[in-house]
Structure formats: C-alpha cells, structure tokens
Amino acid sequence: MCTQHCHVAFVYVLGLLFGIVASVDLTAKLLDDKLDIDLMEERECYGTTNGFGYSGTIDMHYQRLKQRYTGCTYVNGNLEITNIWQAKNHDLSFLKDIRYVSGYVLFGVVSVEQIPMDSLVMIRGNHTKELMGDHYSLIVAVTADSFNLSQGLKEIHMPRLREITNGKVLFTSNPYLGYVNTIDWDPIMRGRPEDVHFLDSAFDEEVASVNDTSVCPGGSRWGDDVRLCQEAVYDNQCHDFCDGRCYGDRFSECCHDTCAVGCAGPLNTDCFVCKDYVYEDRCVGFCPAMTYTSMQECVKYGDED
Numbered sequence: 001m002c003t004q005h006c007h008v009a010f011v012y013v014l015g016l017l018f019g020i021v022a023s024v025d026l027t028a029k030l031l032d033d034k035l036d037i038d039l040m041e042e043r044e045c046y047g048t049t050n051g052f053g054y055s056g057t058i059d060m061h062y063q064r065l066k067q068r069y070t071g072c073t074y075v076n077g078n079l080e081i082t083n084i085w086q087a088k089n090h091d092l093s094f095l096k097d098i099r100y101v102s103g104y105v106l107f108g109v110v111s112v113e114q115i116p117m118d119s120l121v122m123i124r125g126n127h128t129k130e131l132m133g134d135h136y137s138l139i140v141a142v143t144a145d146s147f148n149l150s151q152g153l154k155e156i157h158m159p160r161l162r163e164i165t166n167g168k169v170l171f172t173s174n175p176y177l178g179y180v181n182t183i184d185w186d187p188i189m190r191g192r193p194e195d196v197h198f199l200d201s202a203f204d205e206e207v208a209s210v211n212d213t214s215v216c217p218g219g220s221r222w223g224d225d226v227r228l229c230q231e232a233v234y235d236n237q238c239h240d241f242c243d244g245r246c247y248g249d250r251f252s253e254c255c256h257d258t259c260a261v262g263c264a265g266p267l268n269t270d271c272f273v274c275k276d277y278v279y280e281d282r283c284v285g286f287c288p289a290m291t292y293t294s295m296q297e298c299v300k301y302g303d304e305d
Helices: 004-018 058-069
Strands: 044-046 074-076 079-084 105-110 114-116 129-131 134-141 155-157 168-172 196-198 259-263 271-274 277-279 282-284 291-294 297-300
Touching: 044 058, 058 079, 271 282
Parallel strands: 044 074, 079 105, 105 134, 114 155, 134 168, 168 196, 277 297
Antiparallel strands: 129 134, 259 271, 277 282, 291 297
C-alpha cells in the first residue's frame, strides 16, 4: 500500500527531477501477418513540446488533448499526456487509434487507472526528452494522485509496440503500475534492454511476475488479459552486426537500415514498417526533391487526389 512516503516521493521527484508547475496511411509493407495492422482511415496530428506543464485549467487542458488526438493514428512530433486525474473522471480512450509517434511519448502526473495505447506499433524517437543527462523516448513518471494516494496508474496497454528506434525508456514514481516488469524489452529496443531504466518506485512488483505464464506464453504482458500479451518477439537471433533487425542469423542477413520492426529480406522494399518515409513502394530516410510528406508517405507534387 502507498503511505505518506509516496507523497514525499511524489513531491521530491516532481520538484527535483522535473522542476515543473501547472502553468495516409501508416506506411507499412506487411509481409508478416503477426503485425496485423487493420486498414482504416488514417489521420495525422501534431504533437506538443510542453513537457510536464500545461496552461489554463485542468479541464481545459484535458479537452485540448482530447480534441487534438481523437481519431489520430500518426503523431507528428511528441505525444505528451500529462496532468490527467482520476478524480476528474478523465477518459483517455481517445488515444486508442495511435499507431506511430515520430518523437517521444511522455506520460507524467497521470493518475487514471489505465492508458489505452492498444494500437501503438512504433515510437521513432526523432526527438527525445532529456532528463538527468539521458535522452528518453518513453517516459512514465509520477503516476500517483498527490491528493488521494489510494489512486494511481495501474496499466499501460501497448501490446502491439514493436519498436522504440532511438532514445531510452524511463519508469519512476509509479507505485501502482503493474506488468511493465514482465515485458521483454530486448526486441522492442533493438537489442538495447539496458536502456530501459527502472528508478525509485518504478512499478508495483506485487502485481505480476514474468514467471506466471497462465495468461500469455512467456509471461510478458501489459495486463491480465490475453489481448494484452506482448506481440514483439525475436523471430531470428540477429548477428551483432545487424542492430537488432534481421531476417536470418548470419551477419549478411540484416534488414536495410531504413526498416523498422523487421523485414523479409535485405532490400528497402522488404521492410515490415518504414522507419521514416515510403517513396514509390520502398522505405527511404527522407523524401526526395519535388515531393512533400503526408504522414509517412512522400507524395509527388501534382499527384494529389
């Protein structure tokens, strides 16, 4: 149970660590059925750079987030979900369609019980959040209600998350959060599991153990439901030369460097998902001249529908 010490930890972390005050189409060549991205209308939305802060009232802040991300599938920039309170009956179901975030993901000062990110496949980390000298692409921090210490974040649902391309991961001051300790971060982090940092009160270790395989094979899960089993696994044990993405175990069987998640062969046309953009059915790091970007697609001028 969380006691007075949780409140002390909350104030300490919030003040010392963060220093804040209140104030298309997802482009993928799906050669692997396990990725199973549904065909649906895509919508691009633009992220924010507010960090842990907000302006106006809490209710205004929540309504702005809801308006920004409802129906969004592709976040161009950073997904920052902060200052969301269970006591206000805030509902984050408007996040459920997001599949790709080009920047970082921040969940901070959030006391709702669940964050539904069931569709999220990839965090690109083109922009990272610097904290304590490290650069993070996924941050989950300070998720107990400072006014009612019996409430706090319990589950983050990200069963489809396959890749965090750049940056590290931080969990801290989440006294009620479960299941993140069961996740196999190696395939998600492209062979960099040491870049997942669990600091003070990172999670509630009594909620779940990876040794419990009654719900999910291997025990890795984002909640106590078969629909929340971790989908990211290594299909191949990659050679060290391959940066965690390959289609075989030899050093010559690496994915193209424009691929994310995985591939079926060595070419930039063999990618399951593109890291950045797609142009003429192949993954590219940037769009060529005489084109513009629409989510992950490079569109030639004059080819608009």
